[in-house]
Structure formats: C-alpha cells, structure tokens
Amino acid sequence: MHGVYDWVTVLLFGAIATLFLQRSVGRAVAGDRVLAYLPPALGCAIANYLGNSGWHLPALLLLAATIAYILVRLRPWIRG
Template sequence: METVYDWITVAIFAGLVVLFLQRSASEQPGDSLVHYLLAGVGLAFVNYLGNEENHLAAVIALVGVLAFIQWTLRPLDSAKS
C-alpha cells in the first residue's frame, strides 16, 4: 500500500464488504451480487489508474464508482436495511 489510491480504494472496498455482509444477513436480501462485483472491479480500475499516475482519470472514475454504489446499492438509505 504505497499510494493514496491504494488506501482509498481498500477503505471503500471494506465498506462494500461490510454492506454486503449486513444486507446478506437481513431477512430480505434484495441486492444482486453483480452490483458488488461491478463496484469492486471499478475500484480496482480506479486503483490502477491512480498507480499509473493518471490522476484526473482516477478521480473521475472514483466519483463514477461512488455514484454507482450510491445509486444501485443505496448504502445510506435507512429504509432498505
């Protein structure tokens, strides 16, 4: 873990894991595993771009991944959990 992108993407991925575990333990799991997979692949791509020093592309991709997570998984929606 050498760059800021490593730390940021691992932290967001850890949040995804916690969200997945919390939602899978609920009585009515409604999330698709594909959404978590896409978010994880997106984070890996952000990390790759950041490590290759494409900072602008990495930041834009990170914002896109965060928007995807918020739009599809709705981690802050209290009614879903």
C-alpha cells in the same frame, strides 16, 4: 500500500464488502443482487491501477463514478 489511491480504494472496497455482508444476514432488500456489487469492486481495482500508474484524472473520475453507483444502485442507507 504505498499511495493515496491504495488507501482510498481499499477503504471503499471495505465499505462495499461490509455492506454486502451486512445485507447477506439481514432481511432482503428489494432489487439487491450479488452481481450489483461487482461493478464498484472493479471500479476500485481499476481506479487504483490508474492512479498508481499516473493517470490521476481518469482515476478520480472513476472513483467518483464508483461512489455515485454505490449511492444510486446499492443505496447503503436502506436497511435490510
């Protein structure tokens, strides 16, 4: 891990994975599906690639969209 994008995307992916694991052992949250976690995971991977390739603006926009998706769709503040 050499750059800022590596650290940011790995931390964000870790948060997504933690949320998934936490919800998989708790009570079911309405509308929570396994496939809902795929877009933010892909967003992290693609943003990391773009950022490391020098495409900073698209990488930052994709990171912002990924965070917005997590907040709107996955709703991490709702406990399962």
